[in-house]
Amino acid sequence: MTHFRTLPVSVKVNGEIVGPTDVPAGLMMIDFLHEYLHLTGSRLGCGQGICHACVVIVDKPDGTSEEVRTCITGANFFHGKTIRTIEGHAKRNEAGEVVELSPVQQKFLEHFSFQCGYCTPGFVNAATVLIERLKRQPVARGEVEHTITEALNDHICRCTGYVRYYEAVKDVVMTTPGLVKDAPKEVLQGSAA
Template sequence: MSKEAIVARIEKKPLSMTINGKKIGPIDVPVGMPMIDFLHHYLNLTGTHFGCGEGVCHACTVVEVKSDGSMVDTRTCIANAHSFDGKTIITIEGQAKTDASGNVTQLTPIQTAFIEKFSFQCGYCTSGFIAGATAFIDRLKREPVKRADLETAIEEALNDHICRCTGYVRYYEAVRDVALATPGCVIGQEDKR
């Protein structure tokens, strides 16, 4: 069977969503294609990394914006691209503000804190940590925690993210600093950094 015949037999369905503030689609995408492959091969958004391929390491995590505006972190290596049809997501490329030329004009508080704390080493897991931390800070804005419970809340929120370089302490410190600096995230805080 020729390559063209094989390609012709692959079932495709249209897919539309909003990614990094831009409407995408409809694009005919193979049924069963993992979302990370769609991001990489159809949109050239390669900042979201493929790690384990089993949804365990969370390197492939992006931010999903729900219809009520709340954010959750979602893995893309185990999610079918069509499961995102009609949804809104933010990849690492869409986190910072950019000008018309694509130059970064302003980093997010999470990105800034990660740089200031030098939270990453090889950087492979960083985009997933940024997505997880972004969703966590968003949740804290709606459901603040007591200052005494902040460390535990950070650990629970980011516990599933794997960093092979063992940079956890600096990631957690950066997230803690952002939570403490963001009004409404922490109840009864005295600065105990």
């Protein structure tokens, strides 16, 4: 009889502590989310860490966050960490019904950003990480487009919906107070001379 090695995983997902749960060593996080937690919003796209449809947000103790690909990262890597999946963005009532979308989700709807929607969870997570970073470190107005491109560049959309994703994220960035800083007045006056 073959015995598979298991390791415990305890993780805070969308504000709730899950586990510890013994899972097979080497189980990918995407499988843990889907099979153990029934959170199927993160998508298994390429299975090789290239398309970024599967990313979740890892919240670090210092208040920063980053995207982590779940199709190539084992569930055990997440032990003791705090993560957010696509299911954790919208505000829900006690019955679990969505009562308010996040600003990123709302702008994606307003801009008709997605077609098939398969890559959308990854784009929502990437845009959310960007918005949170800009709240801590605003970007100069002239750097907005480059900053958005850099943040979304690794995400692949097979329907080629990139323009609408970028437009929606730019809309969030430009309409959320405090994310964009204007050039100092002396720089503006110097360029007018």
